[in-house]
């Protein structure tokens with residue numbers, strides 16, 4: 001059996017649905033078994049930055065598809081079936097992108113396929129999901145494991161990659177705030193923070209401190225557990 005890691009990304013709505021559908025198609029494929037999937041991360045676009053934020057995740061699979069070009073064909077069929085069009089030549093918006101990161105320990109460089117994926121080790125939106133799957137995953141082509149690579153990344157790179165449970169926490173704060181009839185400006189004032197700070201929390205871009213959460217829970221008269229991101 002061959003072991004492979006696949007990175008998935010979408011930045012055209014409904015993003016979550018595209019990810020779910022792609023995982024479902026991989027699952028349904030008779031030559032593929034999904035062994036583990038990562039959490040879902042919302043990530044700022046890298047490269048061509050004038051486009052929507054992505055949702056990214058990764059999966060570890062086992063497959064009898066061999067050589068790896070057969071797996072690439074399958075990934076591209078799934079992309080196509082989910083409406084993927086290639087309008088901007090590189091790195092533009094997409095309903096779904098399936099990249100093969102690793103296929104066993106193979107090193108391949110052909111026109112259609114490069115393995116390991118050439119930029120995987122530089123991208124927080126690939127490495128953070130991979131770390132969910134396997135902390136100690138060792139990338140032999142650069143002689144480092146995933147957690148070391150992440151620890152070497154700048155805070156700025158990592159900040160652009162937010163686990164979705166934080167987004168959910170922010171959404172809940174926004175929903176309760178509206179329920180209680182607060183405007184964003186009014187509520188930010190109550191909390192002693194700026195509107196943009198509160199906006200970042202509600203969009204899941206900033207993790208509220210415990211102190212802020214306590215204030216929010218007091219103002220909205222709900223338990224702090226209600227506000228915490230779901231684990």
Ligand code: A4P
Nearest residue numbers: 009043044045046047054090091099100112113114117125
């Ligand atoms: N190809 C070569 N090697 C591989 C491989 N290991 N896996 C070829 C998959 N495909 C591989 O890919 C172009 C060609 O790469 C394919 O024809 C295939 O034969 P594509 O999917 O058609 O086009 P693309 O995705 O726009 O190009 P590419 O090179 O995959 O772009 P990137 O570098 O992956 O950039 N920011 C965030 N936050 N999250 C993202 O997911 N993705 C990109 C795409 C840019 N910025 C992003 C994200």
Ligand code: MG
Nearest residue numbers: 097098099100
């Ligand atoms: Mg791609």
